[in-house]
Amino acid sequence: MAVRMKDIADDLGVSLMTVSKALRGHIDISDDTRQRILRRARELKYQPNWIARSLATRRTFIVGLVIPDLMHSFFAEVANGLTKELAPFGYQIVLANSDENAETEQRELDLVLARNVDGLVLASAQHDWRRGIPRCLKNTSTPFVLIDRMPAVTNVNYVGTCDEDLGTLATEHLMSQGCTRIAHIRGPDNPNGVRRLQGFQSALKKHGLKTSSQYVVEGGTKDGGGYRAMQELLALNVPPDGVFCYNDPVAAGAIKAVLESGRSIPGDIAIIGAGNVHYSDLLRVPLSTIDQGAAQIGETAARILVECMGAKTPPPPKCVLIPPRLVVRDSSRRDHEV
Amino acid sequence: MAVRMKDIADDLGVSLMTVSKALRGHIDISDDTRQRILRRARELKYQPNWIARSLATRRTFIVGLVIPDLMHSFFAEVANGLTKELAPFGYQIVLANSDENAETEQRELDLVLARNVDGLVLASAQHDWRRGIPRCLKNTSTPFVLIDRMPAVTNVNYVGTCDEDLGTLATEHLMSQGCTRIAHIRGPDNPNGVRRLQGFQSALKKHGLKTSSQYVVEGGTKDGGGYRAMQELLALNVPPDGVFCYNDPVAAGAIKAVLESGRSIPGDIAIIGAGNVHYSDLLRVPLSTIDQGAAQIGETAARILVECMGAKTPPPPKCVLIPPRLVVRDSSRRDHEV
DNA sequence: CTGAAAGCGCTAACAG
């Protein structure tokens, strides 16, 4: 059994309370007593019992993080930013994986909330995202921050990339490289996929390029889907000369398809992805991409949460959009640009 | 305030105990009473308070995971395997990042243990790994499993790849592809780096190839280090015709150096890495590698932990070595092999 | 089958 405050108290012939106060640096303890207590605690390697402390104080110093996929480097980066920013405040993270499944997410959310976490960060995998936020969050007083998947409602904390800007930025970059027939391999029917598509379309419109429905194909979220989608595009009578892909894995798949068809990148077809995945730089063709600022998202969510958790009355909800950042590499850099 | 058992009890005019028992499925409750209680609990959306339960039962159903770097896909995969395997038993994960730093690790370990986790998984970043295990683990009764970084002592649970076999497997593969001047870009001075080097050396010895100290260069753990190390090798009078790199990022850097020098892969120089990182397949040259079975490591650690956490007397320590698996891609596949 | 009593280890509020 671990050593308790009571052990130290009995040992030193003082009361439990005195120990408790001394250990937490209250001022109303004589210097002498405090020293004795601290020394004895050190000797005994006393470690406070957080469970008991939490029950009494109603604070756990734990933040829940519920994400669809840890293996996705975007979320790993978010998790990293979150832990780094939270650690100095003494918070730790309970991790839960929703596996991109709405029911699992619901279950994990309930579990995490039952643990009385002080705060919650959620990248929601809800299918019916147009509906609103998970019901268990509606009635909770636990502060939470939604990330990445923008909710339909606006009265909650949200941090993410501005996906519409992302789509526009990527598309306009392809234009700047001289592309005139620009296609989009689109992602799933969730906020990110839809908004990136919208950004793509509005960029085309803005610059007077015509949209062809043939130039928007579904490619999922993985390289296999990108590969197949690109093959569809290549089979068209007039294939595109620039493709904005939903994300980097999809773009990697697309690159494979283009190279296999004997075409060159970026000469025949320029490619740009999104996410700035770890190894984008080392791909067959170094991949141009839009950086979503994953670490920044984690850090920002952490800061919002810290503020909420520290306040007695909840501050007004914040919506922070991290501006996407263009990263140009070989896959889209055409010679006439420096 | 959340609803408590007492609320249900008062509501139904029964005692708190009856509610507690009914909710946990004890048999000594009449079917009728149980039904009423369960229904009311559902209506009120009762969620048990895990903090209070933990204090009473001394079980938290939390497992600590302390790793050096979440961004490393190896650890992300381990974390994934761990959560997946643990979830059905009701365990959740508290994540702590040691940042590859011994002191941070110590601090995080203390914190995690103070949370009364039921079990612990640790990939230790201790510098003096030859010394043994972190002292705070010596005296704890919390079951723990060490992973990836093999400790010097053997009386603890350990799950990892057999790094010596890994080195041998990679080296012998290069031989099978006709390489005769095989170099090793070695990793850090930790169990993994040292053992992979040993595997490399023993393979050379076994097959009667001579070892040259020039053919072993330090390359760290990232692509930058691999790039520089490869340049050193290329500057030799007689450069190698096959290189076993400590890990995939290092190999990716090495590939870059080789291609920049105008040489071909695998024609002039065959390359193999280790780790089977997510995008190895999509690199400039698809990278041959040794898969360490990261997910398997996480799952195995989970299973060992579950057994320990369920037992009243601790089972004898287990040491599980996951056999490394060769994954041949273009970077090492020479024509004379199919 | 049901419930009263005691306690898990700590802290908040107040009294000496």
Add this chain to the structure above:
DNA sequence: CTGTTAGCGCTTTCAG
């Protein structure tokens, strides 16, 4: 400055 009293919400033990 120090200590007492009363919980936090739940479970364990044992008596009805």
